[in-house]
Amino acid sequence: MDWSLLGCGASGHVTFAPDEPALRDRLSTTAREGPAWRCLRCGTFVIGEPTAGGPAASAPRVRRGDQVRSALILRIFAVERFLRALIVAALAIAVWRFSVSRLSLEQAYHQALPPLKTLLRDLGFSVDHSKLLGLLHEAFTANSRTLGFIAIGLGAYAVIEIIEGVGLWLLKRWGEYFAVIATSLGLPYEIYDLMNKVTVLRLVAFVINLGLVLYLVLAKRLFGVRGGKKAYEARLRSESILDAELAALAAEQEVAVEQEVAVEQEATAEAAAQGTPAPPPEPPGAAGPPWPDAEAPAAAAPTVPSAPGEAPAEPDTRATPSNPVTTVASDADEAGVPPLPRRHPTR
Numbered sequence: 001m002d003w004s005l006l007g008c009g010a011s012g013h014v015t016f017a018p019d020e021p022a023l024r025d026r027l028s029t030t031a032r033e034g035p036a037w038r039c040l041r042c043g044t045f046v047i048g049e050p051t052a053g054g055p056a057a058s059a060p061r062v063r064r065g066d067q068v069r070s071a072l073i074l075r076i077f078a079v080e081r082f083l084r085a086l087i088v089a090a091l092a093i094a095v096w097r098f099s100v101s102r103l104s105l106e107q108a109y110h111q112a113l114p115p116l117k118t119l120l121r122d123l124g125f126s127v128d129h130s131k132l133l134g135l136l137h138e139a140f141t142a143n144s145r146t147l148g149f150i151a152i153g154l155g156a157y158a159v160i161e162i163i164e165g166v167g168l169w170l171l172k173r174w175g176e177y178f179a180v181i182a183t184s185l186g187l188p189y190e191i192y193d194l195m196n197k198v199t200v201l202r203l204v205a206f207v208i209n210l211g212l213v214l215y216l217v218l219a220k221r222l223f224g225v226r227g228g229k230k231a232y233e234a235r236l237r238s239e240s241i242l243d244a245e246l247a248a249l250a251a252e253q254e255v256a257v258e259q260e261v262a263v264e265q266e267a268t269a270e271a272a273a274q275g276t277p278a279p280p281p282e283p284p285g286a287a288g289p290p291w292p293d294a295e296a297p298a299a300a301a302p303t304v305p306s307a308p309g310e311a312p313a314e315p316d317t318r319a320t321p322s323n324p325v326t327t328v329a330s331d332a333d334e335a336g337v338p339p340l341p342r343r344h345p346t347r
Helices: 004-009 019-027 066-100 102-122 131-141 145-167 173-196 202-221 222-239 241-271 328-335
Strands: 016-018 028-031 033-039 045-047 052-055
Touching: 004 066, 016 019, 019 028, 019 241, 028 045, 028 131, 066 145, 066 173, 066 202, 066 222, 173 202, 173 222, 202 222, 202 241, 222 241
Parallel strands: 016 052
Antiparallel strands: 028 033, 033 045
């Protein structure tokens, strides 16, 4: 059974138009009859205007699938609690009124008792061992103050049952905790009654209360069972159509960003592969002195050609004062060869 369709059949479709353009496109389509929006419960596209709109964060949280079945079960328990509260409240009112007008009721009881006994004997009932008559006799002999306390206790129990029913009907988590705690406190007394005597009414009441406690603890993950509240809310988000679309949209955006980064890296690699080769290294000294404080070496003095019949001109030693030029005469003296006489140019 598709519980989502059952929920939509009972309470109608739930469509939502988010303000975010990308998410809006994923939840809507265009048919021949007009625009259609996706139901957040059953997932089908419904033709017509959306039932609500606004930011995605304000979208209604819709139960779907097993959550619809769980809500139905909890509301059945809530109806049972309301019926029990109604019966107990009526009993509390009866006890209270009986405690107030006990004397007049006792007189009426004693007046009606003889014909009642005769009627019961004619029907074949044993009047002497009747439990109902025994309870009435004990009630008449009870103290009015005791009867008042009994009426107050029954009224408090009826209020507890009403609170349980309201919390379960509204599907509130506090109602689930309250129902588990209140019902668990009554289980030991029900077990004690069953040990004394097993009746159909006691057995049915015990089975209903025990089933409610087990179902709430296991299915709703109360008290940290099966991951607790975080695991329960994570399951709700995983089953939500809106959350699933948000996750898919985020994944698509992440993939698009990764593709853009990959394209940029590929373009950078192609540009590096098609680039010009690096220029050859310059010879040493062409780019200037190897250190900033060094001075450029002085250029060698040009040699001036001498005229015919003239002696070669002596080199200019002013260009390199730190390196004195040795004359030919000094070189000749060192070699032991007499210097040649100078020739004067012919004028």
